[in-house]
Structure formats: C-alpha cells, structure tokens
Amino acid sequence: QSLEQAMINQKLVDVQNVDPSILVELKYSTTDNFVGKDVYGELTRAYMQPMAAQKLAKASRYLQEQHPDLRLLVYDAARPRAAQWKLWNALPDLPERERQKYVADPRKGSIHNYGCAVDLTVATKDGKALDMGTKYDFFGELAYPSKEEELLKAGKLTKQQVENRRILREAMRAGGFSPIEFEWWHFNALSREKAKMVFRIVE
Ligand SMILES: C[C@@H](N)C(=O)N[C@H](C)C(=O)O
Numbered sequence: 001q002s003l004e005q006a007m008i009n010q011k012l013v014d015v016q017n018v019d020p021s022i023l024v025e026l027k028y029s030t031t032d033n034f035v036g037k038d039v040y041g042e043l044t045r046a047y048m049q050p051m052a053a054q055k056l057a058k059a060s061r062y063l064q065e066q067h068p069d070l071r072l073l074v075y076d077a078a079r080p081r082a083a084q085w086k087l088w089n090a091l092p093d094l095p096e097r098e099r100q101k102y103v104a105d106p107r108k109g110s111i112h113n114y115g116c117a118v119d120l121t122v123a124t125k126d127g128k129a130l131d132m133g134t135k136y137d138f139f140g141e142l143a144y145p146s147k148e149e150e151l152l153k154a155g156k157l158t159k160q161q162v163e164n165r166r167i168l169r170e171a172m173r174a175g176g177f178s179p180i181e182f183e184w185w186h187f188n189a190l191s192r193e194k195a196k197m198v199f200r201i202v203e
C-alpha cells in the first residue's frame, strides 16, 4: 500500500483540495533536506487531518487578507512514522535529549505522524520563499523563535527576517495553530496529548 493510500484510508485530506491557493513543496520528497535523501518517494502531496486542513485554510485566508501577494508554502505535513524513524536516525551524533528538540522521538510519535502538524514558510505568489534567516530544518539557535529578539540585537537576524517570521506566525495563530520554541517553520494544530486521544498514527 502506498503512503498516500495509507493517509487516504485514515481519512486525511489533501490540503490543496481544501485551499488550492496553498503552495506545496514536500522537502522530504526531494533530496533538498537535512537527510540528503528522498525520504517520501512517490508521496508529493500534503495531507492533514480535516480539522487541521481547515485551520490551514483559515491561516491562508488571513495571510492573503493582510498581504494579497503572499502565499503559504508547505514543506511538510502528515508524516508516516516510518519516515520519522529515518529523520531520527539521520542525526546519530546528537544525544537523544538534544535530538528531540529538532526531531520528535518516533517511539512517542511526532504530531506530524498524527497529521496535526505542518512545516511551512511564506512565499510570493510564484513560489519564491521569503528570507527567514535560516533554511528549513536548520537545527540551531538561529532558527529559535524564542531567541529572535536577542538574535536581532546581536545582528544575527535582520529586521526583515524577523518581520517575515512574524507574518508567518501571525497568520498561523489566526488559523488556530501554535508555534514551538526551536523551529520557526513548525506549527501544531493540536497538542500531542490531544492528537493521541483523537487520532491514530499514520504508520
Ligand atoms: C524534523 C522537523 N522538520 C520537525 O518536524 N520537527 C518536529 C519537532 C517533529 O519531528 O515533530
């Protein structure tokens, strides 16, 4: 059974069927990711739980009301646990406690594995990503939302980069998502505890 079919069987939906203006470029379906390998193969579409996809569409509407020329650009959405293991195993040099900041422990399950988290940025209508100060999956302090003010004062992030992150966060909050401490691109539609109560992991 394909990864896509597994998602469809668990009633996940393609976010572009809910909002066709959302742009999608699944980085784990390319070699342009921190693993350096195509982790997803044939899966190239972004699936989420229906309630999470509705929240994403709300964030997308909010973004376009505030900035008509900008779009959400999704890098990752529902992620099977088998892929979570590949990401986890790609950082063998990081002790597990440090590693969990950047890749959720597959034994516990990532919120992505439930189809309730999304990694994304903001782009122009033709898909050019705004400058957020780091690449997607840059695992270090420069990507921490919690350190932005400090990094701005130290001249490590520019005003424009911080503003671009604020645009993303404001739209995602308006849609009902929560940001996390260590990654500017990651947002949760539900906590892991709630997701676990309501949904099954996509294996
Ligand atoms: C690996 C990165 N893109 C990510 O999504 N990290 C969070 C913490 C996760 O694995 O759930």
Ligand SMILES: [Zn+2]
Pocket (backbone or CB within 6 Å): 112, 117, 118, 119, 185, 186, 187
């Ligand atoms: Zn993520």
